[in-house]
Amino acid sequence: MSKIAKAFQNGKAFIPFITCGDPDLETTAAAVRAMAQNGADLIELGIPFSDPTAEGPVIQAANIRALSGGADTDKIFDFVRDLRADVTVPLVFMTYANVVFSYGAEKFISICREIGIDGLILPDIPFEEKEEFSGICRRYDVALISLIAPTSANRIGMIAREAEGFIYLVSSLGVTGVRSEITTDLGAIVKVIRENTDIPCAIGFGISTPAQAKQMAEIADGAIVGSAIVRLLEQYGREAPAHIGEYVRTMKEAVSTEAPLN
Amino acid sequence: MTNPNGRFGIHGGQYIPETLMNAVIELEKAYNHYKNDPAFNRELTELFNEYANRPSRLYYAARMTKDLGGAKIYLKREDLNHTGAHKINNVLGQALLAKKMGKTRLIAETGAGQHGVATATAAALLDMECVVFMGEEDTIRQALNVYRMRLLGAEVVAVKSGTRTLKDAVSEAMREWTNRISDTHYCLGSVMGPHPFPTIVRDFQAVISKEIKAQMLEKEGRLPDAVIACVGGGSNAIGSFYHFIGDRDVRLIGCEAAGRGIDTFETAATISTGRLGIFHGMKSYFCQDKHGQIAPVYSISAGLDYPGVGPEHAYLHDIGRAEYVAITDDEAVNAFEYLSKTEGIIPAIESAHAVAYAMKLAPTLDADKIIVITISGRGDKDCAAIARYRGENIDE
Numbered sequence: 089m090s091k092i093a094k095a096f097q098n099g100k101a102f103i104p105f106i107t108c109g110d111p112d113l114e115t116t117a118a119a120v121r122a123m124a125q126n127g128a129d130l131i132e133l134g135i136p137f138s139d140p141t142a143e144g145p146v147i148q149a150a151n152i153r154a155l156s157g158g159a160d161t162d163k164i165f166d167f168v169r170d171l172r173a174d175v176t177v178p179l180v181f182m183t184y185a186n187v188v189f190s191y192g193a194e195k196f197i198s199i200c201r202e203i204g205i206d207g208l209i210l211p212d213i214p215f216e217e218k219e220e221f222s223g224i225c226r227r228y229d230v231a232l233i234s235l236i237a238p239t240s241a242n243r244i245g246m247i248a249r250e251a252e253g254f255i256y257l258v259s260s261l262g263v264t265g266v267r268s269e270i271t272t273d274l275g276a277i278v279k280v281i282r283e284n285t286d287i288p289c290a291i292g293f294g295i296s297t298p299a300q301a302k303q304m305a306e307i308a309d310g311a312i313v314g315s316a317i318v319r320l321l322e323q324y325g326r327e328a329p330a331h332i333g334e335y336v337r338t339m340k341e342a343v344s345t346e347a348p349l350n
Numbered sequence: 351m352t353n354p355n356g357r358f359g360i361h362g363g364q365y366i367p368e369t370l371m372n373a374v375i376e377l378e379k380a381y382n383h384y385k386n387d388p389a390f391n392r393e394l395t396e397l398f399n400e401y402a403n404r405p406s407r408l409y410y411a412a413r414m415t416k417d418l419g420g421a422k423i424y425l426k427r428e429d430l431n432h433t434g435a436h437k438i439n440n441v442l443g444q445a446l447l448a449k450k451m452g453k454t455r456l457i458a459e460t461g462a463g464q465h466g467v468a469t470a471t472a473a474a475l476l477d478m479e480c481v482v483f484m485g486e487e488d489t490i491r492q493a494l495n496v497y498r499m500r501l502l503g504a505e506v507v508a509v510k511s512g513t514r515t516l517k518d519a520v521s522e523a524m525r526e527w528t529n530r531i532s533d534t535h536y537c538l539g540s541v542m543g544p545h546p547f548p549t550i551v552r553d554f555q556a557v558i559s560k561e562i563k564a565q566m567l568e569k570e571g572r573l574p575d576a577v578i579a580c581v582g583g584g585s586n587a588i589g590s591f592y593h594f595i596g597d598r599d600v601r602l603i604g605c606e607a608a609g610r611g612i613d614t615f616e617t618a619a620t621i622s623t624g625r626l627g628i629f630h631g632m633k634s635y636f637c638q639d640k641h642g643q644i645a646p647v648y649s650i651s652a653g654l655d656y657p658g659v660g661p662e663h664a665y666l667h668d669i670g671r672a673e674y675v676a677i678t679d680d681e682a683v684n685a686f687e688y689l690s691k692t693e694g695i696i697p698a699i700e701s702a703h704a705v706a707y708a709m710k711l712a713p714t715l716d717a718d719k720i721i722v723i724t725i726s727g728r729g730d731k732d733c734a735a736i737a738r739y740r741g742e743n744i745d746e
Contacts, residue, residue, distance in 0.1 A: 138643040139512060139629065141521045142367050142528070148511055160641045185365055185628040190642030212365045212628070216355070237369035239531060247368070258369060262529035 101310030109159025122333030127340030144265030267294030298342030356545020361661035435727030443554035448535035463495025465539030540583025544631030555589025607649035698727035
């Protein structure tokens with residue numbers, strides 16, 4: 089069983105996201121350890137990009153803070169190497185195609201394998217362009233995660249059949265960011281996904297409260313949260329890891345519990 | 351020049367979020383249908399001719415020719431189009447296509463404001479809603495165009511992210527499109543972005559070279575020796591080049607914005623200083639650092655101030671069919687003043703980059719050679735900025 093598959097063996101999965109180097113890599117390391125200790129099943133590590141076109145204002149600002157703090161691809165590789173001395177939870181990178189392409193896709197992905205990165209999420213690589221990266225990912229056993237959106241419609245089956253690791257189901261139209269309400273008929277999309285693949289499916293975009301996370305986890309196999317965590321960094325800066333740990337514990341409890349939340 | 355996956359050699363493609371994939375597929379299907387539809391083409395030609403003032407003139411610049419003392423110089427007067435630039439060609443095509451697709455709302459990015467004004471104009475004409483994204487920095491540089499867009503009924507959103515210029519306006523328009531697809535068409539302003547945009551925009555702009563060819567044959571009985579146009583994303587250049595690509599004796603020359611020089615960081619000359627990358631939906635050349643972070647670019651011209659170049663230009667560069675040269679702010683400003691004084695034509699500062707290269711090239715060629723310069727837009731919008739460049743403060 090792959091490490092990503094194991095992340096979905098501990099009940100419904102809770103998957104937090106953090107931008108590496110926001111505001112510095114020491115803070116990110118402390119936050120990742122706090123997430124792992126408080127029940128995160130898989131952690132998405134964002135490599136900052138100058139122009140993150142799929143992100144809302146909160147994560148855009150985190151990218152700017154991280155880049156101004158001096159984070160770059162090589163430093164982030166070293167940071168993951170250090171983390172892996174004690175952190176065993178599955179880790180995936182989330183970044184934009186140009187970060188991987190400009191580094192050299194083969195070199196980038198082979199280093200992922202070497203330092204213990206289990207998967208790669210590239211929001212600007214749709215099904216039609218994935219072959220450029222997926223062949224290399226398969227060779228190095230790094231899962232290239234597929235995204236499915238509310239507008240995917242007739243494309244869901246095609247994407248699901250070739251998906252690896254887990255499927256990232258985008259809850260809503262638009263960019264990342266906290267939403268008060270998610271109106272997409274996600275149940276119907278998950279049904280089509282299930283008809284086409286056995287790999288797990290986690291829902292992200294717009295989730296911030298325990299009630300939302302629980303609702304999403306009931307529909308799928310897990311919930312992904314980014315902007316709500318990045319907001320804690322925005323608010324508490326280097327003091328954020330303790331708050332992030334507490335938040336992750338609450339969210340993992342919410343997705344795990346069978347009983348309705350009150 | 352394009353294969354079914356929207357590739358120009360290794361360039362192009364569709365590097366966009368899954369959320370947008372069905373939208374670009376729907377657009378491609380609609381375009382493939384309407385581009386061969388006689389009624390659509392009649393309607394578009396009617397708009398071009400009756401509304402936008404096409405065909406634009408191919409004007410023999412006698413004084414400039416005499417003064418430079420070399421090749422004969424013709425100016426393709428896209429500045430005489432309605433709204434004052436070539437942008438209207440693409441916008442009328444896309445807006446009409448969007449209307450046929452049942453869309454009721456146009457969104458667009460703009461740099462100098464010319465594409466925004468053209469989109470707002472088409473939206474007014476075709477009774478569509480319009481929102482234009484413009485970098486905050488550019489709303490200051492081009493305040494008059496902001497007012498024109500609002501006058502035409504468009505909403506102008508000042509983009510405060512990143513460098514607050516054209517690339518950030520594109521990013522924000524893409525974000526807005528992922529947020530609202532069903533009733534909205536993203537009217538992209540240049541030959542860039544994901545397939546099918548580079549092909550659609552080129553086809554609508556190709557009217558420029560189609561006319562140059564016919565007008566040149568009529569006036570001179572032969573093809574020109576060189577066609578020169580400025581390149582940001584590259585829409586007026588590809589439009590000026592397209593029908594000459596097969597005519598190997600016609601030199602095609604694109605003029606990029608060197609800003610303060612290609613040996614400085616304050617430049618926007620992508621082909622001269624950039625390298626292969628993936629951004630804004632396409633694979634092409636981009637100004638970027640060694641980690642793939644897109645570089646903040648600079649040019650006096652808001653319309654050329656973009657860190658990438660359209661994929662077909664990247665391809666024409668790769669195969670050596672077109673040449674790309676870099677023109678500094680200083681050279682462009684000199685050309686802006688030169689054309690004004692010599693021919694009584696104030697060119698857009700973007701177009702002045704093409705004029706500047708022609709001023710270098712013409713004297714090196716014999717008098718029996720012919721150069722065509724595309725004057726992509728008029729320069730009224732730039733007067734205040736050029737005055738400032740010369741140390742004079744004037745109120746707009």
